[in-house]
Every structure is written in structure tokens, then in C-alpha cells.
Amino acid sequence: MGIDLGTQSVRAVVAGDRGEILGSGAAPLTGRREGARHEQRPLDWWTALCAATRQALADAPAPRALAVCATSGTVLLADRAGRPLTPGVMYDDGRAVAEAARAGTPPSWALPRAMWLLREHGGAADGTVRITHQADSVLTRLAGTPLPTDSSHALKTGYDLVRQEWPRRRFAKLGLPDALFPDVVRPGTPIGEVGRAAAEETGIPAGTPLVAGMTDGCAAQLASGSLAVGSWNSVLGTTLVLKGVTSSPVEDPAGVVYSHRAPDGSWLPGGASGVGGGALTAAFPGVDPARMDEAARSCEPARVVAYPLVATGERFPFVAPEATGFLIGEPASDAEHWAALLTGVGLVERLCLDYLDLLGAQTYDRLTFTGGAVRSGHWSRLRADVLGRPVHIPRYSEPALGMAILAAYGAGGAGSLQEAAGRMVRLRHVLHPHPVRTAWYTEPYLTLVAELERRGWLPGRVAAHARTRAEHA
Incomplete structure (x- = not known):
């Protein structure tokens, strides 16, 4: 069984050893968005998880094991028994800018959010609180006791994947005592x-x-089946996550790209x-997205160039906390506006x-699309044309399946x-870009690059x- 704590829902899947889906379930999630604030209630995560797992198990056999993935960079504070003391501060909450500068990390990381929570709620000095990731919160409820966190979720809280330890000396300079941080194990490790x-x-x-699980982006990488060095998976849902496999960590002085560690020791660089x-x-x-897709076909290529940012702030392929979405040009219709956003x-x-290529990342192998957006065949085809490279579409691409795969491995x-x-x-099909349509998108691409x-x-x-890459495409 795999469980995925997403932004808009919790999903659960029971899979057989050959990838057959034996049961699945989902339950919606809502949150609080106000300006830079984005929070969700831990109780809502648990309530939705219970509904999703009961659906998944209605006609499915009992699982041999289960793993959980969650959004990367979402944190909360809990007491020593693992009970939540604060809301979950989500991965795109933008209130910890000052803490990020102090910690020397991107604002999208969990560490500055944890520091912000500690400033707001206290408890660091007397040892009554612990920094907890989204997945840790529900795993505590499942086990009835706090468990070790996994190194994938711990990465953005500052965990050193090379030395496989918390950087205690650095944390001490930030006024963060050891007792704040949970024990850490590698993904795929049995923990309870x-x-x-x-x-x-x-x-x-x-x-x-x-x-022990992984972040949702890593889970989608497993679900894509693209685990050979040089392969990449693009997860598109509420937001976009790219994750690949390399033989060594990708070094990025800007901190835009970060590398997770796979259970087998290989590296999973990427960005969100x-x-x-x-x-x-x-x-x-x-x-109705399908109706809008159909209407948008007649508007391609859109004359309007869009930067379709979901909320204030960007994390990849550049860091800009003040970035906001925009349109270059005025759409003539809703259909053209929709086409521009796609x-x-x-x-x-x-x-x-292109940024990954600049960093020297290996990107030559298979490219896979997963995430909720693959339900739109039109959008997947358009993206393949924009990228100008073949794209593999798995039959079932949910991060929850990635966690079922990890559970099978861990068991x-x-x-x-x-x-x-x-x-x-299981592979559904391969999309091949059309050279004429790929050429359409060179000009809008360069226009967007220039505006950014x-x-x-x-x-x-x-x-x-x-x-340079566009000129030689």
C-alpha cells in the first residue's frame, strides 16, 4: 500500500506485485491561503487518510507493508508524544523569508519555516517540542508513537545526506538544540x-x-519507473516538480536544485x-478542463505568453520570493487564455x-510525465512539443504507487x-514531438526568458x- 499526502487530496493505493491496482481511494483536502500564508490542519490530513485507506481496502487484500509520501518542505511543531501543536506550514508558505536569510537556505526549504514556527510558538529551549514533517505526523498516528523520519523529507530541514547526520554545529549557531530533530533513516527502512x-x-x-517513505516528487519518480541514470520524471499537478537520477549529487551554488538520496544510494536531483x-x-x-482543452486547440500557438505561477514566489528554475504570475499580451478569448496557461x-x-543542463546534470535518458495533468492528453502532447523530445506516459502514475513500490522493496x-x-x-504510451509544432514554441520561449x-x-x-540551447535545438 502507498499513501500520498498531496496539496488537494490524500490518495491511497493497494498494488499487486506486477503493478495491478487492487484498490484505490481518495479524499479531498483544503487549506488556508491568505497572501504569503498557506496552512493545513494535521487533523484534516488524518481524517482524509482514514477515508482514503478505507476506500482502497474495501475490496482489496490486506497489504504486506505500506509507505507514505508527502509534500516536500511542509512542517509543523509537535509535542514529545508526536501530537501536533501547530498547523502544518505548507511547502509554498512565504512567511519565513527572514529566517531563510539567517539560515542560508532557499525560502522554500522547511528549516526556515520551522524556525519561524519556533519564533511564533516557542518551546525550543525547554525541549517540549519537536520539528515534524507532514508524513511524520500521520505515521505517528498510524503507529501510535513517534517514529524516525526519512532522509528524503528531512533534506529540506537541513539533514546532510552525504554525512547522513544533522549538522549539529550549524544548528547550534542558529539556536536550534538537538532535541528538536527526530532520528533519521534511509527511505525503504522498516520503522514500525x-x-x-x-x-x-x-x-x-x-x-x-x-x-520509511520519501517526498511526493521522489515517490512520483519511483512510480514513473525511470530509475536509470540520466532519466527524468516531470510531475505536474497543482505545481511542477522535476526529479531525475544521477550517479553523483548535482552541485548548485544557488541552491535551486537539491539532491535526494535514493534507497539504493544513487542520487535524485531535482527542483520544484x-x-x-x-x-x-x-x-x-x-x-470542465476537457472542454477547455478542446476549445484551446484552435488557438495554438497562443499569441499570449504566460508565466502561470500559482502563488507569489518562485523556487525553480530560479529563486525569487517576490515573483508573481503574468501575461504578455491580452488573450482574445478564454480559449486563448487557457492555451497560454497550458x-x-x-x-x-x-x-x-535547460537549467539542469547548465549545472551539468545527466539528462540524456528517458523523460516521463506523471501527476494529475497526464489525465489531459492534449496538455501532455503540447508539453512534449514544447520540449521537443519523446515522452513516456505510465499507465498509472500516482505518487501513491511509488510508495507501494517502496513498501514492496522495504518489506x-x-x-x-x-x-x-x-x-x-506499466507503460501506457510514448508521445513523439511534432517538429513543426516544436518550432512554434521557440519564439514564445525566448520571449518568456527575456521577460524573466x-x-x-x-x-x-x-x-x-x-x-544558446534554443539556437541549437
Whole structure:
């Protein structure tokens, strides 16, 4: 079983050893967005998880093990028993700018948010609180006791993946005592089992092994089956996440790209952008996406260039806390506006890949699309055309499946992680870009790059590399 704590819902899936989906369930989530604030209630995570797991297990066999993924950079404070003391401060909450400067991390990281929470709520000095990640919160409820966190979720809280330890000397300079931080294990490690109280609420049998999970972007990487060096997965839902596999960590002095550590020891570099499907929902609440896709076909290529940022602040392929979405030009219709937003996400996706190339990341192998956006065949085709490279679409691409794969690996008997993914991931089809349509998007791409540079958000060297790549495409 895999459980995915997303932004808008909790999803659960029970999968067989050959990737067959034996049961699935989902329950919605809502949060509080006000300016730079974005919070969710931990109780809502648990309530939605219980509903999703009961749906998934209605006609499915009991799982051998389960793992949980969650949004990267979401944190809260809990007491020593693991009970939440604060709301969950979400991955795109923008209130910890001063703390980020003090900690020397991007504002999108969990560490400055944790520091902000400690300033607001206290408890660091007397040892009564602990920094807790979103996944840790529900795992505590499942087990009935606090468990070790995984190194994937701990990365943005400052965990050193090379030395495999918290940087205690650095934390001491920031006034952060050791007692604030949980023990850490590598993803795929058995860490506990479901308790009796949680079994009654979730329908998951008591004693089911719990396996340390990963962030949602890493989970989607597993679900894509793209685990060979040089392969990349683009997860598009509310926002955009790119995750790849490299033989060594990708070094980025700007801190835009960060590298997770896979259970097998390989490296999973990537970044999370603030553009995505959330911009469509904000601009056109309540519309039928399929109907809008059909209407937008006649508007391609859109004459309007869009930077479809979901909320204030950008994290990838550049860091700009003050960045806001914009349109260059005035849409002649809702259909053209929709087409511009779809295209804009693809243009930023292309810029992300160009930035990875600038850093020397290995990007030559398979590219996969996963996330909720793959339900739109039109959007996937458009993105493949914008990127100008073949794209693989798995049959089932939810991060929850990635956690089911990790649970199978962690439970033992499934071989290596790559072998487990190879058995459980099924390919739906491959999209090949159309050269004429790919050529359409060179001009709007360069227009967007120039505007981002003009606004002072995109560094000049990144813009120059993007132009060079476009010229030689």
C-alpha cells in the first residue's frame, strides 16, 4: 500500500506485485491561503487518510507493508508524544523569508519555516517540542508513537545526506538544540507497524509494517519507473516538480536544485517550481478542463505568453520570493487564455531542463510525465512539443504507487528498488514531438526568458544558456 499526502487530496493505493491496482481511494483536502500564508490542519490530513485507506481496502487484500509520501518542505511543531501543536506550514508558505536569510537556505526549504514556527510558538529551549514533517505526523498516528523520519523529507530541514547526520554545529549557531530533530533513516527502512487504534480508524490491519517513505516528487519518480541514470520524471499537478537520477549529487551554488538520496544510494536531483495546474484552477474556477482543452486547440500557438505561477514566489528554475504570475499580451478569448496557461507551464518546464543542463546534470535518458495533468492528453502532447523530445506516459502514475513500490522493496523479497519498479510500472504510451509544432514554441520561449531576465528574477547566465540551447535545438 502507498499513501500520498498531496496539496488537494490524500490518495491511497493497494498494488499487486506486477503493478495491478487492487484498490484505490481518495479524499479531498483544503487549506488556508491568505497572501504569503498557506496552512493545513494535521487533523484534516488524518481524517482524509482514514477515508482514503478505507476506500482502497474495501475490496482489496490486506497489504504486506505500506509507505507514505508527502509534500516536500511542509512542517509543523509537535509535542514529545508526536501530537501536533501547530498547523502544518505548507511547502509554498512565504512567511519565513527572514529566517531563510539567517539560515542560508532557499525560502522554500522547511528549516526556515520551522524556525519561524519556533519564533511564533516557542518551546525550543525547554525541549517540549519537536520539528515534524507532514508524513511524520500521520505515521505517528498510524503507529501510535513517534517514529524516525526519512532522509528524503528531512533534506529540506537541513539533514546532510552525504554525512547522513544533522549538522549539529550549524544548528547550534542558529539556536536550534538537538532535541528538536527526530532520528533519521534511509527511505525503504522498516520503522514500525500499524497500531490497534489506527487500525480501527483506517481499516489497515494492526501489525502491518510501516516503511520509511520519501517526498511526493521522489515517490512520483519511483512510480514513473525511470530509475536509470540520466532519466527524468516531470510531475505536474497543482505545481511542477522535476526529479531525475544521477550517479553523483548535482552541485548548485544557488541552491535551486537539491539532491535526494535514493534507497539504493544513487542520487535524485531535482527542483520544484511554483507554476502548474493551480494557475488554471485560479483563472477558471469550476470549468470542465476537457472542454477547455478542446476549445484551446484552435488557438495554438497562443499569441499570449504566460508565466502561470500559482502563488507569489518562485523556487525553480530560479529563486525569487517576490515573483508573481503574468501575461504578455491580452488573450482574445478564454480559449486563448487557457492555451497560454497550458503552454506557459511547458515553457517553464523547458527552462528547468535547460537549467539542469547548465549545472551539468545527466539528462540524456528517458523523460516521463506523471501527476494529475497526464489525465489531459492534449496538455501532455503540447508539453512534449514544447520540449521537443519523446515522452513516456505510465499507465498509472500516482505518487501513491511509488510508495507501494517502496513498501514492496522495504518489506523484502522484491529485489532491488529498480527491479521492483520494473515489475510494477506499466507503460501506457510514448508521445513523439511534432517538429513543426516544436518550432512554434521557440519564439514564445525566448520571449518568456527575456521577460524573466528583465524583471531581475532569472540570472543572466541562465538566460544566456537557455538562448544558446534554443539556437541549437
